Amino acid sequence: TAIELDALQLHVQPQISLQDYSVVGAEVLVRWQHPEYGFVPPIEFIPLAERTGVIHPLTYWVCRKTFELGKKLQDMQGDLMLSINISARNLQATNFTRNIVRIAAETGINLGNITMELTETAVMLDPVDAMRVMNELSDAGIRLSIDDFGTGYSSLAYLKQLPVHEIKIDRSFVKEMQSSNDDQVIVHTTLVMGHNLGLQVVAEGIEDAATLLQLKQLGCDMAQGYHIARPMPVEEFLTWLQQHRNPQTMSATLARKV
Numbered sequence: 244t245a246i247e248l249d250a251l252q253l254h255v256q257p258q259i260s261l262q263d264y265s266v267v268g269a270e271v272l273v274r275w276q277h278p279e280y281g282f283v284p285p286i287e288f289i290p291l292a293e294r295t296g297v298i299h300p301l302t303y304w305v306c307r308k309t310f311e312l313g314k315k316l317q318d319m320q321g322d323l324m325l326s327i328n329i330s331a332r333n334l335q336a337t338n339f340t341r342n343i344v345r346i347a348a349e350t351g352i353n354l355g356n357i358t359m360e361l362t363e364t365a366v367m368l369d370p371v372d373a374m375r376v377m378n379e380l381s382d383a384g385i386r387l388s389i390d391d392f393g394t395g396y397s398s399l400a401y402l403k404q405l406p407v408h409e410i411k412i413d414r415s416f417v418k419e420m421q422s423s424n425d426d427q428v429i430v431h432t433t434l435v436m437g438h439n440l441g442l443q444v445v446a447e448g449i450e451d452a453a454t455l456l457q458l459k460q461l462g463c464d465m466a467q468g469y470h471i472a473r474p475m476p477v478e479e480f481l482t483w484l485q486q487h488r489n490p491q492t493m494s495a496t497l498a499r500k501v
């Protein structure tokens with residue numbers, strides 16, 4: 244019903260390159276504004292949607308809206324990589340890739356500008372099917388990312404076989420990096436491993452300048468977190484983007500917030 248009543252909303256959180264602080268992409272996060280209960284966070288309704296099967300129309304809705312945004316950016320000559328969160332259940336749907344390719348054709352998005360994020364747990368739930376669908380998605384030109392990396396169970400040998408282009412270090416490790424030597428070691432090791440496997444590494448949950456600088460020094464490729472920008476509604480994001488296109492403006496913003 245929420246989908247039909249247009250009660251779902253996309254919020255968008257920018258991702259920057261740690262090489263030159265340019266905006267390189269954004270993650271799309273779904274929000275539900277309930278008429279009675281107010282704002283319902285995704286960690287509450289996504290598991291419910293997964294159990295009831297509503298996750299299928301929900302994901303297609305998120306994809307269509309994201310592709311429309313991507314097309315708009317394409318037309319403005321400002322292509323950005325947009326990341327969408329995909330559930331384990333989506334990989335089990337018949338024709339998932341075909342439906343995505345159809346929505347892409349309908350919206351005119353170039354699928355090379357789309358990343359799909361999956362958690363390790365989602366992939367390991369049904370590794371054979373997951374691998375098959377991930378290969379299909381990758382063949383369609385979509386980049387694949389392992390979200391919340393380090394929190395789930397996954398075999399590195401298996402990860403190596405997947406058509407994955409990126410890993411996202413979970414924010415729980417990033418958050419404590421400054422105070423916990425263990426977490427710093429985990430982040431560093433993940434970066435080295437990811438790079439040795441030819442993957443790009445994104446750090447999420449960066450909340451302060453010191454953490455951002457440390458990740459840059461460790462050679463992390465991309466960064467996402469409240470210190471850069473909070474997730475925001477699409478219109479606000481487009482305005483933010485205009486203001487932060489210039490890496491120098493971005494650097495100034497990052498430095499100011501120390």
Ligand code: C2E
Pocket residue numbers: 256271272273284285286289305328329330360390391414447448449450467468469470474
């Ligand atoms: P995620 O994919 O790991 O998304 C990152 C979450 O971290 C987002 O929470 C984001 O708002 C939050 N975050 C970003 N930067 C910071 C920071 O600096 N500090 C802190 N403390 N948090 C930060 P959100 O939007 O509540 O989403 C939670 C989870 O819900 C997501 O985790 C994702 O797993 C799921 N989700 C969100 N949208 C969708 C969707 O469209 N489909 C599916 N299947 N899952 C979604």
Ligand code: MG
Pocket residue numbers: 270328360390
């Ligand atoms: Mg994510």
Ligand code: MG
Pocket residue numbers: 390391411413414447
């Ligand atoms: Mg995550």
